[in-house]
Amino acid sequence: MNVLVFVKQVPDTETRIQLNGGAIDTGSVKWVANPYDEFAIEEALRIRERLGQGKVTVVSLGPDRVKEAIKYALSLGADEGVHIKGDGVALGDPISVATVLAAAARKIGFDLILTGKQGVDFDWSQAGIMTAEFLDLPHVSVVVHLELDPAAKKGKAKREIEGGAEIVEFQLPALLTAQKGLNEPRYASLKGIMGVKKKTIPEWTLADLGVDPASVAESAAAIRFVDFSLPPPRAAGKILEGDARGNARDLVRLLHDEAKVI
Amino acid sequence: MAATFAVLAETKDGSARKITLEMLAEAKRLAEASGGGSAVAIVLGSLGSAEMERLGRLGADRVCHVEGAALGAYASEAQTEAVRLALERVKPEALFIGATSQGKDLAPRIAARLRVGLASDCVEFETKDGALVARRPIFAGKAFARVTWSQARPWIATVRPNTFSPREEDPSRKAEVERIALGEVNVRTRATGFEKSEGEMLDLTEANIIVSGGRAMQGPENFEILRRLCKVLGATLGASRAAVDAGWIDHSHQIGQTGKVVNPTVYFAIGISGAIQHLAGMSSSRMIVAINKDKDAPIFKIANYGIVGDLYEIVPILTEEFEKALRE
Numbered sequence: 001m002n003v004l005v006f007v008k009q010v011p012d013t014e015t016r017i018q019l020n021g022g023a024i025d026t027g028s029v030k031w032v033a034n035p036y037d038e039f040a041i042e043e044a045l046r047i048r049e050r051l052g053q054g055k056v057t058v059v060s061l062g063p064d065r066v067k068e069a070i071k072y073a074l075s076l077g078a079d080e081g082v083h084i085k086g087d088g089v090a091l092g093d094p095i096s097v098a099t100v101l102a103a104a105a106r107k108i109g110f111d112l113i114l115t116g117k118q119g120v121d122f123d124w125s126q127a128g129i130m131t132a133e134f135l136d137l138p139h140v141s142v143v144v145h146l147e148l149d150p151a152a153k154k155g156k157a158k159r160e161i162e163g164g165a166e167i168v169e170f171q172l173p174a175l176l177t178a179q180k181g182l183n184e185p186r187y188a189s190l191k192g193i194m195g196v197k198k199k200t201i202p203e204w205t206l207a208d209l210g211v212d213p214a215s216v217a218e219s220a221a222a223i224r225f226v227d228f229s230l231p232p233p234r235a236a237g238k239i240l241e242g243d244a245r246g247n248a249r250d251l252v253r254l255l256h257d258e259a260k261v262i
Numbered sequence: 263m264a265a266t267f268a269v270l271a272e273t274k275d276g277s278a279r280k281i282t283l284e285m286l287a288e289a290k291r292l293a294e295a296s297g298g299g300s301a302v303a304i305v306l307g308s309l310g311s312a313e314m315e316r317l318g319r320l321g322a323d324r325v326c327h328v329e330g331a332a333l334g335a336y337a338s339e340a341q342t343e344a345v346r347l348a349l350e351r352v353k354p355e356a357l358f359i360g361a362t363s364q365g366k367d368l369a370p371r372i373a374a375r376l377r378v379g380l381a382s383d384c385v386e387f388e389t390k391d392g393a394l395v396a397r398r399p400i401f402a403g404k405a406f407a408r409v410t411w412s413q414a415r416p417w418i419a420t421v422r423p424n425t426f427s428p429r430e431e432d433p434s435r436k437a438e439v440e441r442i443a444l445g446e447v448n449v450r451t452r453a454t455g456f457e458k459s460e461g462e463m464l465d466l467t468e469a470n471i472i473v474s475g476g477r478a479m480q481g482p483e484n485f486e487i488l489r490r491l492c493k494v495l496g497a498t499l500g501a502s503r504a505a506v507d508a509g510w511i512d513h514s515h516q517i518g519q520t521g522k523v524v525n526p527t528v529y530f531a532i533g534i535s536g537a538i539q540h541l542a543g544m545s546s547s548r549m550i551v552a553i554n555k556d557k558d559a560p561i562f563k564i565a566n567y568g569i570v571g572d573l574y575e576i577v578p579i580l581t582e583e584f585e586k587a588l589r590e
């Protein structure tokens with residue numbers, strides 16, 4: 001079974017977001033592999049291990065720095081990684097990103113594609129599902145449990161929904177987006193980290209994928225950012241200290257009688 | 263220009279979910295602002311006529327009802343095709359879809375099929391020089407972006423639940439209903455079952471009041487203290503990741519970056535320090551109440567009200583006092 005994993009490089013979730021001249025200041029950002037993509041990588045490795053055969057290939061689209069995210073996946077045990085150069089691609093437009101990822105998937109070939117449920121940068125939750133549509137694949141999103149039956153070319157997933165979990169059956173090939181809870185990602189071993197040095201990461205351009213640059217350029221983007229802002233600071237709250245009973249009464253009065261929210 | 267704004271209705275057990283009514287109100291507002299435009303509800307699969315009439319009273323000028331055998335249990339491929347057919351008929355300027363588990367699953371598929379832009383999880387809309395601009399949180403709420411769409415219509419957006427208020431029902435309003443038949447669709451994935459999680463509490467994403475506990479709960483048994491408060495307030499129980507990872511409470515209760523994003527009127531953070539990843543899930547709550555024994559806990563920085571003290575002492579008293587106040 002050939003499993004493709006799409007990995008996005010994003011700012012570490014601890015990053016303090018600041019604006020600089022109206023844009024997101026990425027100067028002091030520490031870049032990491034998107035946390036949800038780690039669940040996707042882990043699941044791909046477990047599928048390969050369980051079946052005792054197959055290949056895990058990670059794909060990342062973006063500037064040169066995304067090679068670090070690919071290397072991280074390789075250190076965990078992915079077999080191959082491909083870097084798709086982001087030059088001229090509207091990376092903030094999920095339709096454009098999915099167009100390129102779909103072309104890469106076609107070129108590589110696959111039985112299953114795994115992605116994260118969401119990039120924790122712009123929180124779109126789109127690129128994976130859009131890629132499924134472009135490749136005419138069924139998809140299941142926000143997966144927390146997965147069972148595959150490769151011989152019968154089908155699978156069963158559990159996805160998180162309001163009030164519980166939905167059981168979804170699907171045919172292979174398919175695209176699944178990973179949610180926390182799917183698995184517990186492993187750490188890279190020393191051997192894994194050393195092994196990365198021996199691997200070459202091919203770099204593909206739009207031309208290599210047969211994607212028309214005009215179709216994914218900034219000027220063709222289906223959605224674009226107008227501006228950014230930081231959340232307005234909350235007015236200083238009322239913090240009560242001391243007598244527990246008195247404070248509890250005060251709080252009830254504030255919420256019930258004054259703010260009338262309870 | 264009189265523009266049409268469409269809403270994809272989400273229904274459950276024969277009635278429209280609250281998010282549908284919230285989106286209808288916003289669609290109708292934008293349609294009116296465009297100069298006498300209309301709001302259209304797109305309904306997929308079976309729904310009673312009384313419920314469609316209610317959509318009319320709550321803002322829909324028209325209901326476009328797509329029916330077909332493929333629209334039984336949720337199947338993204340069938341629903342995508344049904345929405346495509348409806349959009350062909352309605353030709354709206356924009357389409358709103360709930361930022362619910364189903365809406366978030368479906369919207370990217372529809373947007374990709376039509377090759378139009380999708381703005382996820384929007385909390386505000388404005389029209390400016392004939393364009394639609396949406397505001398949405400990014401970086402888990404640490405910043406906001408305004409986004410806009412290219413010329414290609416419809417402009418699709420998912421809308422965060424609990425952001426807009428439904429309109430008052432207007433008994434004099436009636437929606438025109440038109441029907442579209444959906445033919446066969448090749449469906450390769452379909453929901454076949456459901457496992458209910460705990461309790462009769464309202465779902466976290468729809469809850470008006472949420473009471474959340476963190477690491478300070480020390481074990482599953484102490485969550486009973488919070489369940490009692492929930493019961494008195496009609497609130498839903500939430501948790502921090504620390505409590506979930508410790509195995510004291512199911513992951514379906516987790517709030518934050520890797521859990522649910524919630525938007526209640528009142529959020530109680532009890533024995534929760536207020537880590538950035540937790541704030542990601544609840545910082546847009548209208549009012550935040552924190553109870554923590556550490557007066558320097560970061561949660562107090564964003565709390566509207568806070569009590570510094572031991573939760574094991576304060577929460578039972580608070581429960582008692584609320585019970586008294588609400589009985590009166």
Ligand SMILES: Cc1cc2nc3c(=O)[nH]c(=O)nc-3n(C[C@H](O)[C@H](O)[C@H](O)COP(=O)(O)OP(=O)(O)OC[C@H]3O[C@@H](n4cnc5c(N)ncnc54)[C@H](O)[C@@H]3O)c2cc1C
Pocket residue numbers: 013035475476477478501502503504505516517518519520521522532533534535536537538539540543553554555556559571572573574
């Ligand atoms: C990639 C990533 C994703 C994450 N996603 C999430 C997420 O989705 N949701 C989430 O919540 N976290 C998430 N986290 C974890 C987050 O960083 C914090 O570790 C977590 O939120 C801490 O939970 P807590 O506040 O319950 O525990 P703590 O930080 O340990 O805080 C416990 C608090 O309880 C107080 N306390 C203790 N005893 C009492 C008492 N008797 N009475 C009153 N107060 C008391 C303490 O003063 C303290 O402030 C994520 C982390 C990472 C790296």
Ligand SMILES: Nc1ncnc2c1ncn2[C@@H]1O[C@H](COP(=O)(O)O)[C@@H](O)[C@H]1O
Pocket residue numbers: 006007008009034036037059060061062094097101114115116117118119120122123124125126127128
């Ligand atoms: N530039 C990219 N390169 C590789 N994978 C990506 C990229 N952008 C998005 N993805 C994948 O799509 C998922 C959803 O991303 P997003 O739509 O940006 O929230 C991510 O978790 C990744 O698996």
